[in-house]
Amino acid sequence: MRIHLHIGLDAAATGRLQKILDAKRNQLTEKGIRYARTPGAHNHTRLFMAVTDPENIDSLRFNRGYGTAEKQAQLREQVAEGLRREVDQHTPEVLILSSHQLGTALVSRSELERLRAMLSPLSDDIRIVAHVEEQARMLARWYAQQIWDGRRRPLDLEIGLTDASDWWQAALDDAPASNPQESVFADAQAAPFWLDYARLVQEWDAVFGKGATSLRALDAAVIGSDKLLDEVAQTFAIRKAFGKYEAHPLPAEPAAAWLTRGRQFNDVLLRYLDHENAILPRQTWRRLLGEIKVEGSPIAPGSLAIVSNRFAAANAELLKRHPALTPQSMTPDAAAPAWREADPQFGFRATQYLLAFRPRIRQAAKQEMQDRAADLAALNGEAPAQDESLDGLTDVAQAIMPPLARQNFAKLQGSYLAPHNRLGLVNEEDLAAAYTPAPPRDLPQGTSGNVIVGCMKNEAPYIVEWIAYHRAIGVDNFLIYTNGCEDGTAEILDRLQDMGVVQHRNNDGWRGKSPQQYALNQALKEPLIRKADWIIHIDVDEFMNVRCDNGTLQDFLARVPDATNVAMTWRLFGHNGIHRLEDRFVIDQFDGCAPKYCPKPHTVWGFKTMFRNIGAYGKISCHRPNKLDEAFREQVRWVNGSGADMTDEVVQNGWRNSRKSIGYDLLQLNHYALRSAESFLIKRQRGRALHVNRSIGLNYWIRMDWSDFTDITIKRNIPRMQLEYDRLMEDDRLRALHKNGLGWHRAKADELHANPEFAELYRKALAMRLTETERVAYALALDMES
Numbered sequence: 001m002r003i004h005l006h007i008g009l010d011a012a013a014t015g016r017l018q019k020i021l022d023a024k025r026n027q028l029t030e031k032g033i034r035y036a037r038t039p040g041a042h043n044h045t046r047l048f049m050a051v052t053d054p055e056n057i058d059s060l061r062f063n064r065g066y067g068t069a070e071k072q073a074q075l076r077e078q079v080a081e082g083l084r085r086e087v088d089q090h091t092p093e094v095l096i097l098s099s100h101q102l103g104t105a106l107v108s109r110s111e112l113e114r115l116r117a118m119l120s121p122l123s124d125d126i127r128i129v130a131h132v133e134e135q136a137r138m139l140a141r142w143y144a145q146q147i148w149d150g151r152r153r154p155l156d157l158e159i160g161l162t163d164a165s166d167w168w169q170a171a172l173d174d175a176p177a178s179n180p181q182e183s184v185f186a187d188a189q190a191a192p193f194w195l196d197y198a199r200l201v202q203e204w205d206a207v208f209g210k211g212a213t214s215l216r217a218l219d220a221a222v223i224g225s226d227k228l229l230d231e232v233a234q235t236f237a238i239r240k241a242f243g244k245y246e247a248h249p250l251p252a253e254p255a256a257a258w259l260t261r262g263r264q265f266n267d268v269l270l271r272y273l274d275h276e277n278a279i280l281p282r283q284t285w286r287r288l289l290g291e292i293k294v295e296g297s298p299i300a301p302g303s304l305a306i307v308s309n310r311f312a313a314a315n316a317e318l319l320k321r322h323p324a325l326t327p328q329s330m331t332p333d334a335a336a337p338a339w340r341e342a343d344p345q346f347g348f349r350a351t352q353y354l355l356a357f358r359p360r361i362r363q364a365a366k367q368e369m370q371d372r373a374a375d376l377a378a379l380n381g382e383a384p385a386q387d388e389s390l391d392g393l394t395d396v397a398q399a400i401m402p403p404l405a406r407q408n409f410a411k412l413q414g415s416y417l418a419p420h421n422r423l424g425l426v427n428e429e430d431l432a433a434a435y436t437p438a439p440p441r442d443l444p445q446g447t448s449g450n451v452i453v454g455c456m457k458n459e460a461p462y463i464v465e466w467i468a469y470h471r472a473i474g475v476d477n478f479l480i481y482t483n484g485c486e487d488g489t490a491e492i493l494d495r496l497q498d499m500g501v502v503q504h505r506n507n508d509g510w511r512g513k514s515p516q517q518y519a520l521n522q523a524l525k526e527p528l529i530r531k532a533d534w535i536i537h538i539d540v541d542e543f544m545n546v547r548c549d550n551g552t553l554q555d556f557l558a559r560v561p562d563a564t565n566v567a568m569t570w571r572l573f574g575h576n577g578i579h580r581l582e583d584r585f586v587i588d589q590f591d592g593c594a595p596k597y598c599p600k601p602h603t604v605w606g607f608k609t610m611f612r613n614i615g616a617y618g619k620i621s622c623h624r625p626n627k628l629d630e631a632f633r634e635q636v637r638w639v640n641g642s643g644a645d646m647t648d649e650v651v652q653n654g655w656r657n658s659r660k661s662i663g664y665d666l667l668q669l670n671h672y673a674l675r676s677a678e679s680f681l682i683k684r685q686r687g688r689a690l691h692v693n694r695s696i697g698l699n700y701w702i703r704m705d706w707s708d709f710t711d712i713t714i715k716r717n718i719p720r721m722q723l724e725y726d727r728l729m730e731d732d733r734l735r736a737l738h739k740n741g742l743g744w745h746r747a748k749a750d751e752l753h754a755n756p757e758f759a760e761l762y763r764k765a766l767a768m769r770l771t772e773t774e775r776v777a778y779a780l781a782l783d784m785e786s
Contacts, residue, residue, distance in 0.1 A: 001087070001095055002125045004236045007204075008100030009130050009194060010138060011145060012250055013223045017131075018042045018098050020232050024243055031240055034092035038082030040099075048101040050076040051114040057178050058105055059149060059185040063282055065415025067180060074407060080118050087122055095122065096236055103130050104142075104194055105187045107172060112207040128204045128213040129235055133329045135195045135311045136304035138218075142192050143299070144254050148286060149188040152267040154341050155304070158191045162310040168199040182274050195307075198314045215322040217329035224249035234324075248652050249630075255296030256342035262289050263341075264350040269361075272354060278365035281416070283659035287644065288357050294345055302336035396767070397774040401781075408777035416599070416659075419772045421709050423596040424642065424665045435551040437720040441476060449476030450553055451532040453523045453620070455507070455516045456480055458682070459540045460487040460741020462675075464734065465585050466540045467501060468725035469717060473546060474553035475536070478502040479528050481519035483510055487748075488741040495734045503528055520620040529613075536610045537620055543587055543670040544568060544610075545714045556667050564614060565625070565638040567607040567646060568669040569657050571596070574707035579766065581678040581749055583742055585721070587714045590672055592707030595772055596664055601779035603703055605657040608669055623655035641667040670714055673704040677766055678749040681758055685748070701765045703779045708772040 008014045021028070021035040022042050028035055039047040049061045054069040066072045087095060097119075106112060119126055132138065143155055157174070164170035175190030194200050197215060204213040222231050229245040232238065265288070273280060301308075315330045354361075393401065393409060401409070412418045443449045452475050456463070467478065480502055482490045493504035503526070510518035520537065523529050534553075538544065549555035560566070576592040598604040609624040611617070616632035617625030628636070628651065638647045642663025649661050657663075674680045684697060729735050752758040770778065 001093060001123045002127065003095045003097065003119055003123050005102070005119070005126055005128050006096065006098035006235070007103030007128060007130050009103045009132055010141060010218055011100045011104075012141070013131055013218050013220075014098065014100040015043065016223050016228060016250075017232055017235070020229065020245055021096060021098065027243055028096075028238070029090055029092070031238070032093040033096065033236070033238060034086065034090045034094070035096045035098075036083060036086055038086050039079055039097065043101075044097050044099040045101060046075065046079050047097060047115075047118075048099045048105065050079045051111055051118060052106065053108055053111055053114075056107060056111070057180055057185070058101075058187045059282070060101065060105075060187075062178075062180045062185070063416050065411050065417060071411055074411065076118070078404075078407070080121075083118075083122060094236065101187075103200065104192065107175075107186075107193065109203065109207065112204065116207050126208050126212060128208055129216060130197075130200065130213070131216050131218040131235075132197050132325070133218040134301070134308060134315070134332050135197075136301040136308045136332055139192065139195060139304060139307055140299045140301050141253065144259055146188050147254075147259050147262040147266065148289065150183065150185070150266050150270070150285065151188050151263060152270055153189065154263060155299075155339055159304075159306055159339065161191055162306050167310065168193045168196045171195075181277075181279070183270060183279055195311065196314070197311075197318055201318075214324060215318060216324040217326040219326070219329055220250055246627075251648065253298035255294055256299045257296045257345045258293045259299065260342045260344040261292045261294065261348050261350070264344065264348070265289065265292060265353060268350045268354050272358075272361070273365070276362075276365070278362075280361060280365050281659070283662070284360065284364040286660045288353075288360075290645065292348070292353055296342075296345070299339070299342075300333070300336045302333040303339040305332060305335040306338070308332035393774060394769070394771060396769050397771070397778075400768065401774065401778055405774075405778040405781035408780045409774060412773050412777055417776070419595040419598040419776055421595040421597065424663065433716060434719045435716045437723060438472065438474060438550065438552045441474060441554075443476060446531060447533055448528050448531040450474060450534045450536065451477045451479060451528055452536045452538060453479045453520065453529060454481070454537065454539055455519050456482050456489050456493070456540055457484055457515075458487045458489055458745075460489045460492055460738065461581070461583065461745050462540050462586060463489065463492050463496075463741075464725060464728055464738055465587075465721070466543070467496065468728055469543055469587065469721045471501075472717060472720045472724045473544065473551060475544075477528055477532075479505070479523055479526055481505045481507040481515075481523070483507040483515045483519075487744040488737050492734065492737045492741060495731070495737055496728075499728070499731060499734070501728070516622060520622075523620065532613045534610055535613055535620070535625075536608075537622070538568075538608050538669065541586075541672045541675070542570075542608065543672070543714060545571070545668050545670045545717075546666070547664070547668065547713050548666045551717060559666055560639050560643045562637050563639045563643075564612040564616065564636050565650075566610040566667065567624075567638060567640050567650065567657060567661070568610060568667055569605055569607045569641050569662065569664060570603075570671040571664065571668045571711060572604055572704055572706045573670060573672045573674075573711075574705040575674045575677050575680065576707050578675075579677045581676050581682075581742075581745055585718065586672050586675060587670065587721075588718060590675065591710050591712050591715070593670075593709055593711045594706035595709050597662075598772070598776065599659055600776055601703055601782075602656055603779075604706075605662060606655060607657060624650070626653070628652060641665065670711075674701070677762060678752075679745075680765065681752045681762055682745060682748050684761065685752060685758070698761060698764055698768070699782050701768065702770075702775065702782065705765070705768070706772070706775065 019042060025035045036044060045060060049066050052061060054072060057067050061067060066075050139158060161167055161170050171191040171193035175186045176184055178185045201213045216235060222228055226245055226247040319325050319327060319330055452470060480493050482493060493502055496502045497504045507515055507519045512518050529535060546552060546556045548559060572594040573590045574592050576590045578589055594604055607623060611625050616629055616636050618627035618629060636647060636651055637645060638650050640646050640657060640661050640663035642665040644663050646661040
């Protein structure tokens, strides 16, 4: 087996390659080529973090909870074992690993040797490859990335190194020592030693063998086009075609003025944090940098001609030795006036912004210090002071959690991944007062207003509540598709259609891989969707919870007048100790939920999208619109549930929030994936609408049964929902259909109780009482196993 080890160097370009490899993983596996999954789905950061020197604590390793040598050693063992299992399972001829941090943040020979020691049991045939281009262009992009990560020094740093005889060593010698307690990390503050490509090849060849390392041309035009697929094939010697690729141009470079603002703000913020002995969460830091952003021209690589000249002779030699490099990729831009830091514009003063942001900084830093107390204490060789709730596993968890889940639990202690409810501005317990009824909306002629399009299968007991709720908060129309219904769902929707409330479409004739996606494709042809102002795709177990003003959609939209897309982040609600299926409102029964801060597992921060019907996207998918029309790119503005801009993160793809884009203050999507324990049994029996070939078992319960925290904010809607519900239920036919559907579900629950397999599932589910941290640990173990 041959191992192709891709070491970057550019983060954005590497990310594009990794996205293709991830998307084509199954196709490649069938061809005997395995893009490893266990070190990470896209970027194999776990492999990088596992091999760094214990004292070389970079920001990634620290933020992910592997700051101590002990936790890093555990990670190293897990990564090695995961790779071994993956190779044994798939027996590939070629194994591909990729992480841009391998090339840009491994700083010592011992780290490279540790990496080789991890991989050599799998194969001695290891080839190293890096994508590079002329140093001034690479430096301009790298500098922008470092600003985003907290860099405080200007490009004078690199310019001052150009007269050093040994750039590589001079950059390392000048790098500050990492000090996590002061938010200082060498990877964010140091000059890029790896711009000396000749030395890069020399160092990697010294460990992996002469000629093991090759350089390839990084061409932005290729990276942002459909030619990238060919580049991936050539990089990893993939001889057979493996599908198509939807090209997306690389994002525009940030304005030089914004980089000045960011650098100056980073400097004063680091001094402030040092004075306060505080640590600021990375997502808060980046959010603040985003708020001081200005538009303008980016740094011109030609202004860094002094850097280009420093490497010109070495580059000429590299072109001779590495045939995959091109003269175009290694030719500098035309010389421009020498770099000087751009004016930050509009009289910008970093200290003024620091004062304005200080209340938010103090609040976020206080939470971060609490969350990281264990890791920081361990770095000082002290016994970590842990919250009592995190001291150890509960008796239930000790009895049921596998070893990997237990290891995950230990790593979560003090980690940034540890779940908690200290996020945002809203205290759920203070928001119980009922909303006032909203007057009916008068729609202008030719528009269908706010439209929900959804898919249902066997949801009879829940339909009328869901329709009444969303009508009460400002949804104007509904387009509902059904397939394979046995419980009267189709009949209820037909009756609601007769009453002028919804439009119902039978989807039994669906084709393709998913009944849901087929329905969404058909929906684009419907006048109701074509004439909509806003389009919302949610399911019957999801309720839009507007948490501002009078709780209507219009109240929220008035807060974000420029938004075209809204990421409505899930708040997952568990079974709340309710076993039996009852004819009571879902939003009243279930108020136990996940913590607001819960970066893992990946499902917790999933979102559904409400989007303005401006024609920007050509497809509706499960979580979001897709197929962006590039002509609309500048018009698209995504916001999160707090109204904060997150366009750059998700304009092209993505269906979950990150730590920098999470927000619930104004709007969240209450997701009642389980409802009662009996409802879960029935859901388990029928499978899922989106993935008909997957069953829903105990693993799904572990990922979805969150009941540790309380959120009652949606209950303010019950009085006005009750008015609409009662109005609909005045219809004798609808009322009878609802009753019949409820009876079908109760009979189905009794049938499943009598089935030994389902009776055992029911018993195990109810016995699985886990804390939020135990649930995260267990879910992460399940993710690794799958």
